[in-house]
Amino acid sequence: MSGRTDHTLVTLIPGDGIGPECVDAARRIVEATGAPIDWEEAEAGAEVFKKGLPSGVPPETMDSITRTRVALKGPLETPVGFGEKSANVTLRKLFETYANVRPVRELPGVTTTYSGRGIDLVMVRENVEDLYAGIEHMQTPGVAQCLKLISVKGSEKIARFAFEFARSEYRSSVACATKANIMKFTEGTLKRVFERVAPDYPELGSWHVIVDNCAHQLVKKPEQYDVIVTTNMNGDILSDLSSALVGGLGFAPSANIGNEIAIFEAVHGSAPKYAGKDVINPTAVILSAVMMLRYLEMFEEAEAIEHAVLVTLESGVLTGDVVGYDRGTPTTTYRDTIIGNLGKRTENWIVRDHRPLQLPVLDAAPDYVRPASRAVVGLDVFVESPLSAAELGASLMELTSDTRLSLKMISSRGTKVFPPTGAITDTLDHWRCRFIIKENPGDLPDEDVHQLLARISRRHMWMHTEKLQEFEGELGFTRDQGEN
Amino acid sequence: MSGRTDHTLVTLIPGDGIGPECVDAARRIVEATGAPIDWEEAEAGAEVFKKGLPSGVPPETMDSITRTRVALKGPLETPVGFGEKSANVTLRKLFETYANVRPVRELPGVTTTYSGRGIDLVMVRENVEDLYAGIEHMQTPGVAQCLKLISVKGSEKIARFAFEFARSEYRSSVACATKANIMKFTEGTLKRVFERVAPDYPELGSWHVIVDNCAHQLVKKPEQYDVIVTTNMNGDILSDLSSALVGGLGFAPSANIGNEIAIFEAVHGSAPKYAGKDVINPTAVILSAVMMLRYLEMFEEAEAIEHAVLVTLESGVLTGDVVGYDRGTPTTTYRDTIIGNLGKRTENWIVRDHRPLQLPVLDAAPDYVRPASRAVVGLDVFVESPLSAAELGASLMELTSDTRLSLKMISSRGTKVFPPTGAITDTLDHWRCRFIIKENPGDLPDEDVHQLLARISRRHMWMHTEKLQEFEGELGFTRDQGEN
8 A cells, every 4th residue: 555646546345255366366467567556455345234334335445435536346245134235236326337337258268159259349338327226115015116217417428438438449339229119218318318429429330229139139149239338227137148148257347437436346246155265267357457457548557467368368277167166277376377478469369459438528417408398287196096997087086076187097007997998907906097287288386286186185095196297398208008 | 700619719910011921821820730710800000000090909909809818910010100109019918918928949940059959948028017017207307217017916927827837838947037136126026926926836946036147047058947937128138038049030939828818929020121022931920829729728739830840940941031031931832831741740859748728816806915004104205406415405304394204315316315425426406305204103194295295395396206105014115325
């Protein structure tokens, strides 16, 4: 921990299980390149949870990352019975590392079904929004809800980041994978923003692909992709799918990059059963350190390590996860072989050129989108009731007949059930009741919303409301299956 | 359209693009087996949309399916500019076909990266709940929301269906793939229900797998899976991933099965550019018809067609999608070859035995889960504001100081930002403000909810509320990142 002022300080989190061995290997290899880095060791994970800290991340570690702005970390465990949230996710969210970057490339000696096809792609996954926010509410005793939230600002950050990352690696295209055909507001936001910003990167090809087709294509012809940008939950699945194309989690590095802070880590878990046995594959953390060096613009050191890893793998020095744990090269030998290969260059495998990554800077104001006009045109009230749709509909119409709103329809999980449509729909005790303002055009004041809720409360239980809004004349809500 | 009373009536929807050719091939092959089926042709899709019907499904088609209870259909198109919803999805939802079944098996002559590994799995995807309900609301001009709804009843239906389907095909195991580690209420519901019902099927192995790992494993070692059951959106991705393992959409049949009605269809689209050219691959619809025959317990006819398809493919008779459109067998020749091969049996490829599928029958009452005790303990109010978190927090505390609720925290997309945590969080104009009842234990009457909303309305815009409920002493809501 020298603190020499010409050195960059990096927070080093050994983590749990096999983490310390992986992180130690990466640290020694980085040091062997002479990269001007000083390390500040910090704690997080299982031991911290067990001390009673429900986040798994102590304030000193938060302080260290806030100061150094860069962390290299091993996997963190959330021990069963301690804490509700993953410490890995906590770090990503608290430091607004909105871009999860996972390179997926074929490596020498690591044979898979796809060997020889030259897979070399990067998955860029939005890292702080979407279902991963984990905002859940039991709507009724038997119906659970999670909110999927996607913002224009968050989408613009991740879309621009993907193009900038492609530029920094001299790549040729960015594909955007969403489910915009089913979720036109949430998933559609990323698609629309992606298509809007793409012309700012004219040297890069760009196209949109439906996310399920993207999964299909990744299995069928992964070599067609260069950079893929996607939303958080879908990206979780696509990233893990992709890492399997090239040899699994032992070789899967990742970066979590925000505009202020970046955290580099392996994708794999803490694998406690292999810990301390000098048998594990530290490549994922080593390649994460390579990503970190490039982020710090230490391009020569990064390139030296990448070449040394490729030369090592080409020479057949492979860990137990690849060749079997009875025959694998010990972790420390693997590490030292890579150190010994620093300076050598592979002739057969590509190491990309890199240039500095430009992080997108957006308008910092919270109200990122400012419409010229807007109005509240109705209210969705989610009611819990054991009544039938017809009974509930009749009751709600009676209760609200003299308000400024009228009941337009009731739906069950997105399918209209009142007025009746002739469909066969299995209903639950969870009903979405849509009320629309009678005047047209209209703009509903809150007093009328409060009155409507008070009327419904006379006879029914409601647990959730959503205002129906219009922005610049466009409906800000979807219609239900069967709704006109 | 004979109407012989010993025959089963099936609604036949030719659909759009290549649909009529695929459906015609399947129909003629089924007829050639002598299966006791009469067909009732019905319309849906592009032409119906263009006539101005926004669902794409005319009442006569609804009536036909309601009467016959079984449909075989081609792909339906939603022409750009007509209708907001897919007619395929409309049919699934209006008839409560809650189980989407997609078998994925290796076929002779259809070479893929995975050939020779004996892939033979079935993806069972929940088909009517989840994000696919498409319930979206713009929360602010720049923040979109989609509701992910998962019910205990829906989960029990799909979990039991998966086990029953495995039984009907004499399979050995069912894996359940969810993201329960991040979404413990929604995704967790399927996991918990699956684990609760599994002991009712003691002859079947069962285990849970995190959905991203499932995607990884499907690429790495797909032969480990037999039946996989999963939620709707994740299942969409996993299904399309899986179909690529064995040769793509031309060979991917599917069934949408509910307790009253079943709809059999290919997974592929209408591919208009190949329509009418006698070049397309009708196998997916043919194999969908095989699934239909088994559903109708016409096991011998189903087996005869499955053998004939395998014999045809083994003999090298392959359509243009497999061998190139300049060299492919015409659709009609392919169809007639299969008809000619009826009665032949393959020696090299497995055709499974089948027994009747038992559909799970559950308590029909809408209030499927009835807790012994419950209470409302607070309210989440989602506020749109250009203020900072600190300013908004101070204002809300002042406004609500003499109510029965106190402001516990404010979060931005699931990460706590007030009281301040020291985290770096990029905030938007969308804030989730959590109010908790001051008494403990307490149960908040609606009057206090209305009063709180009225207080907030004095100075701020809110667009969404969620009651915070407890059921049998368990919290019915999640905590945020950084919340104690």
